[in-house]
Amino acid sequence: MTFNEQNIQAVMSLGYTDRESRFLSIVAAHSGHFLRRQFLQFSGAERGYAPQDFLRKAVANRHITANTFTQANYCRYHLFARAVYRALDKEHSSNRKTGSETRVLLKLKVLDFVLENSDEEYLEEESDKVRYFTVECGLDKACLPATEYRSKTGGVSTIRYFVDKFPIFIPQPEVDPGTPLTFTYFESFHEGSESLVTHLETYRPLFKALKTPFRFLYVANKARYFELAEKRFNAVLSRHNQEFYSPSMLAYFRLRKMWEEKRFAEFTDPDINRLNRGAKYFSRDEHQARYRQWLTTEVQRKEDASGPRPPSQSSAIFETYLLRR
Numbered sequence: 540m541t542f543n544e545q546n547i548q549a550v551m552s553l554g555y556t557d558r559e560s561r562f563l564s565i566v567a568a569h570s571g572h573f574l575r576r577q578f579l580q581f582s583g584a585e586r587g588y589a590p591q592d593f594l595r596k597a598v599a600n601r602h603i604t605a606n607t608f609t610q611a612n613y614c615r616y617h618l619f620a621r622a623v624y625r626a627l628d629k630e631h632s633s634n635r636k637t638g639s640e641t642r643v644l645l646k647l648k649v650l651d652f653v654l655e656n657s658d659e660e661y662l663e664e665e666s667d668k669v670r671y672f673t674v675e676c677g678l679d680k681a682c683l684p685a686t687e688y689r690s691k692t693g694g695v696s697t698i699r700y701f702v703d704k705f706p707i708f709i710p711q712p713e714v715d716p717g718t719p720l721t722f723t724y725f726e727s728f729h730e731g732s733e734s735l736v737t738h739l740e741t742y743r744p745l746f747k748a749l750k751t752p753f754r755f756l757y758v759a760n761k762a763r764y765f766e767l768a769e770k771r772f773n774a775v776l777s778r779h780n781q782e783f784y785s786p787s788m789l790a791y792f793r794l795r796k797m798w799e800e801k802r803f804a805e806f807t808d809p810d811i812n813r814l815n816r817g818a819k820y821f822s823r824d825e826h827q828a829r830y831r832q833w834l835t836t837e838v839q840r841k842e843d844a845s846g847p848r849p850p851s852q853s854s855a856i857f858e859t860y861l862l863r864r
Contacts, residue, residue: 555596569663603617
């Protein structure tokens with residue numbers, strides 16, 4: 540992910556170290572809430588003085604509040620201070636609000652995912668997402684997922700876009716030419732079983748308007764949700780082609796084959812990163828089966844000869860992601 544260095548300096552002027560400031564920047568953008576272990580994961584700090592100093596300082600500055608979380612001796616923290624959000628150009632972010640317990644749990648999952656995938660390039664704010672799809676992709680604003688909020692006093696209503704706030708990350712051709720535009724959806728135990736269907740229906744006009752392949756990444760803590768989620772995805776969109784090998788999947792399969800053939804001298808540092816990321820994304824049994832199929836058929840030769848299939852409306856790729864925590 541890319542940091543605005545001017546904003547990081549502004550947070551540092553509030554008394555935080557560079558690493559602490561970058562962590563607060565991620566929290567402000569994606570969740571508003573965090574756990575001590577998440578700061579440890581990001582900072583690489585040992586348990587002890589460093590995290591305690593950061594948390595004590597942030598509480599004393601009245602930038603975060605500590606709240607009981609699952610157990611009386613276990614805390615979650617809410618970044619709420621206007622001063623920090625203002626320094627990050629996010630003064631009016633809804634993450635400043637406390638939110639319901641259900642929403643907080645979901646935001647902590649989102650933060651776990653972002654920390655595990657910090658090398659992706661995220662569209663952080665509503666304005667970033669709207670600009671990307673209308674300017675970069677040239678789409679009509681009418682196809683974006685929107686929610687209308689009516690004024691309680693009968694005044695002018697407000698239209699907001701991408702209100703679910705699930706992470707979206709964009710291709711980085713200079714880093715990994717095989718990674719498509721990726722949408723995420725996070726399973727919530729407290730939501731009804733139709734929530735995914737509702738979400739897909741809301742996004743369907745956008746998915747239909749896209750002219751390039753994209754990935755829909757279903758994120759959950761338990762793999763038992765995956766099969767039903769894929770069925771719902773296929774039922775709503777009716778566009779998933781089981782024979783389609785996504786660019787990222789093909790790139791991983793080729794690198795994996797090179798690795799298994801011990802052609803280590805051919806690997807570059809970006810290749811290693813793509814291989815490790817692919818091993819994480821394509822770890823399910825069905826992925827292993829497709830890899831074996833790819834090895835034993837003419838798929839590899841055909842793809843190598845003719846390149847990836849032309850983009851089409853059938854190139855909606857459903858994939859799953861199992862959160863580690």
